[in-house]
Amino acid sequence: GNSVTQMEGPVTLSEEAFLTINCTYTATGYPSLFWYVQYPGEGLQLLLKATKADDKGSNKGFEATYRKETTSFHLEKGSVQVSDSAVYFCALSVHNAGNMLTFGGGTRLMVKP
Amino acid sequence: GAVVSQHPSWVICKSGTSVKIECRSLDFQATTMFWYRQFPKQSLMLMATSNEGSKATYEQGVEKDKFLINHASLTLSTLTVTSAHPEDSSFYICSAITGVNQPQHFGDGTRLSIL
Numbered sequence: 001g002n003s004v005t006q007m008e009g010p011v012t013l014s015e016e017a018f019l020t021i022n023c024t025y026t027a028t029g030y031p032s033l034f035w036y037v038q039y040p041g042e043g044l045q046l047l048l049k050a051t052k053a054d055d056k057g058s059n060k061g062f063e064a065t066y067r068k069e070t071t072s073f074h075l076e077k078g079s080v081q082v083s084d085s086a087v088y089f090c091a092l093s094v095h096n097a098g099n100m101l102t103f104g105g106g107t108r109l110m111v112k113p
Numbered sequence: 114g115a116v117v118s119q120h121p122s123w124v125i126c127k128s129g130t131s132v133k134i135e136c137r138s139l140d141f142q143a144t145t146m147f148w149y150r151q152f153p154k155q156s157l158m159l160m161a162t163s164n165e166g167s168k169a170t171y172e173q174g175v176e177k178d179k180f181l182i183n184h185a186s187l188t189l190s191t192l193t194v195t196s197a198h199p200e201d202s203s204f205y206i207c208s209a210i211t212g213v214n215q216p217q218h219f220g221d222g223t224r225l226s227i228l
Binding site for chain 1 (some may be wrong): 213
């Protein structure tokens with residue numbers, strides 16, 4: 001089956017620190033990969049995505065590269081801000097599988113001023 | 114674009130009450146909508162997939178008579194929690210897609226608290 005594993009949180013960083021949140025996956029087909037962000041009390045927002053190997057998704061200073069050889073899609077940001085504090089979910093969707101998303105467990109990021 | 118609105122955002126009601134949650138796609142027609150449940154500090158659990166004009170497909174372990182889903186139009190799906198009890202208290206989130214193999218766009222969620 002399909003599964004997503006991401007590092008457990010919380011991850012606590014000081015403002016302007018470098019961020020990495022690891023995500024690895026297993027999939028029965030050829031997946032598209034996503035990072036979603038959830039701010040407190042809100043739904044999920046699509047942060048970035050990549051649909052094929054070696055694609056790099058980027059948005060708001062965050063980026064992640066689709067690594068087929070290591071089945072990974074690690075999220076990175078060079079300099080985090082307090083406003084980046086949220087829960088981040090890695091997810092995959094296999095083409096022609098009804099658009100169903102398989103989520104990782106989520107990683108809570110706390111950025112201190 | 115691709116805005117999904119969910120209403121209400123928070124509801125508190127007595128045990129035994131039925132509660133309806135609406136999910137609307139505001140600026141697109143949603144071929145499919147999804148309903149999720151999220152417990153505190155946990156990931157999202159898919160409850161059901163809803164296609165306009167047809168019966169919802171429920172995930173294993175989700176009671177279809179407890180969680181009634183209606184998808185009457187391409188812009189509206191509703192989830193009704195029937196005879197809600199405290200164990201139904203949770204954060205319910207819907208999402209919608211614009212087409213096959215397109216990303217899901219999420220509503221802001223509904224926090225349901227049953228007293």
